[in-house]
Amino acid sequence: MTSKRAVKGEYIETDTGNKVSRRSQIIGTTNIILGGKTVIQAEVIIRGDLLRAHQNGAEKQGTPVAVAIGRYCFFSKGCELRPPGKVYKGWFSHYPLKIADHVFIGASSVIEAALIGSHVSIGANCTIGKFAILKDYVKVLDGTVVPPNMVVPSFSIVAGRPGRVVGEIAEGEVEGMDLREIYRGIGNG
């Protein structure tokens, strides 16, 4: 791109291969870690500003992290990542939201989990409650409300309001959960 007049594509590609939509709403960018090759579509909100609160005296060490995301994650249009908050020992604080690799989040879902493992697929219009933990290879069907603090074991399928484990992922189905292909399919072309 030499000319300023060049047609701007929808996505900005970073050095580590993240494809971030120009129409995403990322707040507190300095507190977000992207592992690389992650796609962030339009109207996605990432609340990097909701940092861990430090009590008077205890100074923070290193760079603060509000949202940590691994490689090959895919955030569909209109979803939101929001670090959860709670009172612990009399202090209110937000806690980091950690997402591992190959995680797919469907459109308009709101994620307030503490931890999402690798190869997790979350459908559209889901609500993942505060401090929920989804282990590796979990599938959350569309419209599910995962209640706060729920821990979902590996290879489970979760559905319903409130969300319950409704089935298991058979070993043969695991291959479909690799996101490298859809990453390549996203671009400005």
Add this chain to the structure above:
Amino acid sequence: MSSKRASMMPPPPKPPTTLASSLIIAEHASLTGTHLIALGANTAIHPRTKLISTFASITVGSNCILSERSIIGLQSEPENAIESEGLVLEDSVVVETGAVVEARCVGTGTTVEVGARIGKGAVVGKHCKIGPLSEIGEGEEIPDFTVIFGNGMRRIDRSGVENQKLKTIARQVEVLRKLIPSNLAKFQ
């Protein structure tokens, strides 16, 4: 970015406002409409929250938290005199992400969780909890201490922890005060 084209549309009308000096309001919040919007002390308004006073006034009490993408205010013409009286959120009301509140009144200490919708003219009592993605119809009245969860299931929660919950909200507001840069002047 200088290359960004400005919108050709005239900016939406700025509503008359009464803002408390201790209000926390993010720059990217939006207040639109023609009726009065009154926001109380120690209330936190996240970025991308929409308050629409096109059809009726909005009054928000103190210690409230309004989260991003939530929409507060009537979205269509009021059908009767009661609805046109305006929308009141009492103190310590928490509205979470993506919730839509068109209610006439939401009582103290009530939490409206992610993506819930409260219809026009509804009255929600004190210390209620409206679960994620649940809906309350137009003109419905919800008694105090109601918890709405799942697919419209209801129960009354009399566990008596209201005061602790109010304290938690107050602490949360204090933390948000440090995290959200407030831009009061933009909305005055």
